[in-house]
Amino acid sequence: MAALVETKPRAIDIGALVEPDRVHRSLYTDPAIFDLEMQRIWGRAWIFIGHESQVAEPGQYYSTMIGRQSVLLTRDADRRVHVLFNRCAHKGAQLVGDRCGKAKELRCAYHGWRFDLDGGLLGIPLEQGYDGTRFDRTSPEANLAPVPRVASYRGFVFASLSADGPDLQNWLGGVASSIDNMVDRAPEHELEIAGGVMRYEHDCNWKFFIENLNDMMHPMVVHQSSSLTARLIAKKELDPAAPTPAAIEIISPFTESYAFFDEMGLHCFDNGHSYSGGKTSIHAKYSDIPEYNALMEKAYGKERFAEIMSVNRHNTVFYPSATIKGAIQTMRVVKPVAVDRTVIESWTFRLKGAPEELLRRSILYCNLINSSANLVGPDDQESYRRQQVGLETQGLDWIAMHRDFGRDEDLGGGHTYAKGSSDLSFRNQWRAWKRYMIEGAR
Amino acid sequence: MSAELALHHRVSQFLFREARLLDERRFEEWNALYLDDGEYWAPATPGQTDPFNHVSLIYENQLLRKVRIARFSSPVAYSLQPFPRTAHLVSNVMIDRHDPATGDIKVNSRFLMIEYRRDEQRFYGGAYEHDLVEKDGALRIRRKKADLVNCEGPLQSSRVYF
Ligand SMILES: [Fe+2]
Numbered sequence: 328m329a330a331l332v333e334t335k336p337r338a339i340d341i342g343a344l345v346e347p348d349r350v351h352r353s354l355y356t357d358p359a360i361f362d363l364e365m366q367r368i369w370g371r372a373w374i375f376i377g378h379e380s381q382v383a384e385p386g387q388y389y390s391t392m393i394g395r396q397s398v399l400l401t402r403d404a405d406r407r408v409h410v411l412f413n414r415c416a417h418k419g420a421q422l423v424g425d426r427c428g429k430a431k432e433l434r435c436a437y438h439g440w441r442f443d444l445d446g447g448l449l450g451i452p453l454e455q456g457y458d459g460t461r462f463d464r465t466s467p468e469a470n471l472a473p474v475p476r477v478a479s480y481r482g483f484v485f486a487s488l489s490a491d492g493p494d495l496q497n498w499l500g501g502v503a504s505s506i507d508n509m510v511d512r513a514p515e516h517e518l519e520i521a522g523g524v525m526r527y528e529h530d531c532n533w534k535f536f537i538e539n540l541n542d543m544m545h546p547m548v549v550h551q552s553s554s555l556t557a558r559l560i561a562k563k564e565l566d567p568a569a570p571t572p573a574a575i576e577i578i579s580p581f582t583e584s585y586a587f588f589d590e591m592g593l594h595c596f597d598n599g600h601s602y603s604g605g606k607t608s609i610h611a612k613y614s615d616i617p618e619y620n621a622l623m624e625k626a627y628g629k630e631r632f633a634e635i636m637s638v639n640r641h642n643t644v645f646y647p648s649a650t651i652k653g654a655i656q657t658m659r660v661v662k663p664v665a666v667d668r669t670v671i672e673s674w675t676f677r678l679k680g681a682p683e684e685l686l687r688r689s690i691l692y693c694n695l696i697n698s699s700a701n702l703v704g705p706d707d708q709e710s711y712r713r714q715q716v717g718l719e720t721q722g723l724d725w726i727a728m729h730r731d732f733g734r735d736e737d738l739g740g741g742h743t744y745a746k747g748s749s750d751l752s753f754r755n756q757w758r759a760w761k762r763y764m765i766e767g768a769r
Numbered sequence: 770m771s772a773e774l775a776l777h778h779r780v781s782q783f784l785f786r787e788a789r790l791l792d793e794r795r796f797e798e799w800n801a802l803y804l805d806d807g808e809y810w811a812p813a814t815p816g817q818t819d820p821f822n823h824v825s826l827i828y829e830n831q832l833l834r835k836v837r838i839a840r841f842s843s844p845v846a847y848s849l850q851p852f853p854r855t856a857h858l859v860s861n862v863m864i865d866r867h868d869p870a871t872g873d874i875k876v877n878s879r880f881l882m883i884e885y886r887r888d889e890q891r892f893y894g895g896a897y898e899h900d901l902v903e904k905d906g907a908l909r910i911r912r913k914k915a916d917l918v919n920c921e922g923p924l925q926s927s928r929v930y931f
Contacts, residue, residue: 521822522822522823522824523813523814523817523823523824524813524824524921525813525824525826525922526921526922526923526924527922527923527924527925527926528922528923528924528925529925530925548845549847551843551845552840552843552845552846552847552849553836553840553846555843556836556839556840556843557836559839560832560835560836560839561832564832564835565832572832574832574833575832578836670922670923673824675824683822686822687821687822690821690822690823690824690825693824694824694825694826694827694828695833698813698824698825698826698827699826699922699924699925699926699927700811700826700827700924700926700927700928700931701826701827702836702837702840704926705848705926705927705928706846706847706848708848708926709847709848709926710847713847
């Protein structure tokens, strides 16, 4: 008897949709592609989970997502960090319902099974009912399931749903140095999440956000209305002899020239990672904080301090799930929800041992640039939304990534360099995307 | 009692006028309601006690309000095309504190902002806290705080003042 609706999986020829210098529009709009991405990219890559300082004390937990998988970051009584699937080992109810907290044990809201923060089963009500049955209390299946792979790089916890693949540090490759530089900026060589989180819902595909980060051809167009206006108002309203307010220092560089963004440069690495800036960036001209400089010199010595501060990067992308700005100590985390829905979280870091003024500047940056209610973020979001709608519209099937194609500089070890205005970072992300999607099919 | 009623009436009318100026896009007049060091604040977490050590959806002084307002008329502010249309409803107005000596008045109220832009209608609601000061017979804003009930989000783009 024939089924009422025939549900034959549609065969998609992934390889034919991604060319080295152009991609097919359906990759941003097709729900079937999104489903495959959740399995083959978000189900295999190292995904950013959280920072160890979010679970600084034993008993603390933080709930988040790896693609569609609800997971928990926990710290057990022995101070070890775990990433566990957030579902009871009994009937599968989501175990932790709030975002974060602290508890001696995790108790399921349904039948009261109790678990340790390391995932181990602690107790079952009326446990003798299982005596002599196939249920084995000592089996790993009685515990909360751990996510297959978990690793931390200098406090940044990543996890992978796949049991095999490169280790975290190898996978990070050349972008690990961006984490190093952010951590090195702390006089006590340590970071701490502080200042809360902003959660911004984007009505678009996750890849628009992650591609935009090192798109150096957009700021002077997209942010002209806010950055140029800020420059004009500052000129009109402020005493030129007085120090420039930090807010103006933050917004103004978004309308630097094409030459400035070219000069920043683009560094791309295997697995889709990249950073822009290096010697200079839009964060390079912030006013000095003398008290901080003194503390850093004391901690590192003059020479090493100068070396740390000479690294000034714009966005570093840990493809596909996160991006940091070491020079202003902020991080954004990508949470894909549906083919046309993504939540972006913005976090800020305290540099341990630094004056509070630095955290306050990071917070100010986040408010001005990353907030859903401010001037800069909504203009970016408008561009992504227009792309989402535009690419659902037929007319042309291919998206060009030709700018400076073939003119990349190969620096060896999977490291390529191009001037800032190059499309290199898009091509590099799509190269990784294609590899994940094809290898993941095997 | 009548002095109390009169004050309540005056304060309520001030809040309604403030909301109306936003809805009628008379942003310069709206900004003129603030003291020179007046602040607009929309926290990003419930019970947030300060705007410096925690992120905020909006925390603006006079200078930043002037930037936002000037941007409203920029021909290249693409996220404002079309410009959102709003209706701010203010209610449950209660005067929490009044110091006749200094002219300081603390007002608590509830608000609902209906926003329409490009085929979509959205609702934002929560509590307002107005720190007002009476100077030379006129009310001015020292600080307006808009506590959205869903301030932790996830929130979609918004461009105007709650
Ligand atoms: Fe942007």
